[in-house]
Amino acid sequence: MIAATQSNHPLAAVSKPGEPMTLESACMRLRAAQMRVTKPRIAILGTLFRHQSPVSIEQMHQDLANKSCDLVTVYRCLAAFESIGLVRRSFLHNGTSLYELATGCAPNYHVVCKTCGKTEQIEAFSVTGVEQTLVERGYTQLSHLVEFFGVCPPCQQTSARNATPAIPDNRV
Amino acid sequence: MIAATQSNHPLAAVSKPGEPMTLESACMRLRAAQMRVTKPRIAILGTLFRHQSPVSIEQMHQDLANKSCDLVTVYRCLAAFESIGLVRRSFLHNGTSLYELATGCAPNYHVVCKTCGKTEQIEAFSVTGVEQTLVERGYTQLSHLVEFFGVCPPCQQTSARNATPAIPDNRV
């Protein structure tokens, strides 16, 4: 699921398709937005680059070697990154969010396994038609949210049936 | 946004398109599922029938004349209703949910105004193609979530700009 918010921030320009984002370019974007490049921020960006897929705040915090920075800082940094369009936030059914680097391309959509919680990307899926209609109806600042859920093949063995679901059944 | 979960519950059959759900048929489904038809449950179903659109738990609780039942009971009843497919739950960006009667037809999609939080229905929008692909990939128990956000026409006046957004900006 993706929150494809259209940022109004002047510095929220996405990187060009041709040149993939690097840790350096990400830092430059921070500086360009009058934000400071600190050790926690670099570490957090690092985990995002390492995953290249949606990660939870909790996960990132644990990934940070010896939890080098406070959970609160992770929250604040990601909110800051999102405000300049550096990361994209995905809202899950269970009320939590995942963050991923915002590439220059259109937002990606995912399938989330109800059992193990793993996410997989899914091919292009267009919602522009619907948004166009909404614009015609007078809506502004459009954004949307699309997410698919299911049980992935590896999780369909009997053994998995007794596992605690990553996303409790009653919430999905 | 809609959580179009495919319930596996034997009694979760939806009412036939031809015959719209009534308070009576809803109660019958409760009984059929070995659930009891209590005063709070009837009242809650009542507010759902009255709205015929997604409603928040808080909203339902306030609607109940003199808050005739506890907020906790509203939570529990809705969870119970959802477990037998009587209602559909929608998860909002701000971490809360909306519930609506599960009609026999395909799930409806909505636009949620970022300012006032009002929801409007949007015309058919198909995700079956994507789900079909996922089935081919081996996923089972598919469900999905689709929601659009924007600022509705009435909320675009200057006055509205200072209003506290129903969904804080940093969450959408």
Added chain:
DNA sequence: ATGTCTGCAAATCCTTTGCATTTTA
């Protein structure tokens, strides 16, 4: 009669806020 709900209070979970201290530019 009995297994199911309900209400109330308290607990939990995730996220945000306040503020003094540290850090970056």
Added chain:
DNA sequence: TAAAATGCAAAGGATTTGCAGACAT
């Protein structure tokens, strides 16, 4: 050195849980 970021502790809001009493069947 001035503005911005961090850590820690504590607040906040939504939802859940435990348990004794009330209720539907």
